[in-house]
Amino acid sequence: MTAALRARGVVVALGGRRVLDDVSFEVERGEFACLCGPNGGGKTTFLKAALGLLPLSAGEIEVLGSRPGAAGSAVGYLPQAKSFNPAFPARVVDVIVANRRGSWPVRTSEAEREAARSALARVGGESLIDAGVRGLSGGELQRAYLARALVNDPALLLLDEPTAGVDARGRTEFLDLLAGMAARGDLAAVLVTHNAAAVRRLARRVVYIDGRVRAWGPPAEVLDREWDRPAFGGHDHDGPPCEDE
């Protein structure tokens, strides 16, 4: 059986700088793994490379047995920065249906609307279906985008800091939601996060990236090991690589 995600010797260079250097690790099907590390350590870059949005300078990434970008709707993605055009007249239902169709829905069929409603119900956001995207709060936006990622029943979820910009209560609810998904065991996920509580609760294994893979293993081992590393004391990031709240 192929892994959900397999990286071998991945190198990604941006603007002449090696953001990822010889990164190798593997996520099994049904496994929730966390990508942890300091800001600028290459976590988001890795996800974008796995999605086919950034070219590899060397190495290879297999996503559900395919090259990056080729697994299509079997991969669900929740971006960290929402880069949508705020002037665009988008409702939540449109954003979710667009991910099913691969194009913007000028009209939405009843079946598509039902699929969107069902995806929103999974994340506790049914009431958002006709809401305008630009008026959503941070937590609502994350729910809408998670529903978007889930609407095609993916085998692999790539979640980039899903609780960033969400208040404490929303963060707890969101982690409960992800924990429920992790417990099902039929969905693999790679979760980029700075939140140590999330890592401990959700991940079977943690990949600690700081340009290279510094550690890879169960959360207790990796977090403790990295937490004690004197080398991380001088990093130019806002906080510790994985922090407790």
Added chain:
Amino acid sequence: MGDLLDALLAPLSQGFVRRALGAGLALGAAGSLLGVFVVQRGLGLLSDGLAHATFGGLALGLLLGAAVDRAIWIALPFTVAIALGIQHVRRRTTLGGDVATGVFFAVSFAAGILFLGLRSARAQPVNVEGLLFGSLLAVSPEALVVILAVAALVAVVLAWTGPRLAYATFDPELAALSGVPVAALEYLLLALTALVVVVGVKTVGVVLVSAFVVIPAATASLLGRTLGTIAAFAVGLSALGTAFGLFASYHLNVATGATIILTLGAMFFLALLLRRR
């Protein structure tokens, strides 16, 4: 009532008015549909820049010896090339769309002035005012055919690519992940806009053509809540403004292009007031 309506519609008994109405409606429909995407992308100045580039293309045609009516065949590829150049600079640099448009617009317009100056002293004089302000009532049957063909092309291409172009307009990264050819569609949008602007310059002139692209779409964006309703409003408002402006200008004996644009402008400000309430 019937007599009043007959009197208002009497101009339609004349062929040149029917051609003007047909050209205005077709140009307005194509321009406003493209305008929905242009406005949503914050590229309102694009059509204005392309109109000025068209002036450069027409002047190049005249310099190469084409008659005024035939110079459009030089202006078409010239303006499409400028549009693709603007898009190339937008994609390959960190400069914004308006900056790229501003550079190409100024260079094209300056080149147009230079081209006109370089023409032989024996060459037929050119009515620059006609180029700048156009004349909807002077649309020839041949020009009407070109306008209708361009409008039909825009309608067919947008029917085929519109939903994917809309997705790319909402979020290019998510659209690319869904397999949408974002870059190719952006180039296509600018090329189609260039086509509409070039044929529009022949009818309402360089100065006013961008209004056909921007104003109905901007007005519709104030009124509609979904992309479908915005597109429908844009086409409807454009048709209404064109027909009203044409008949009003005929009966009042004032400039047709300017009256249409002022009508569209009045609709925009009315929509702005309605929206505030």
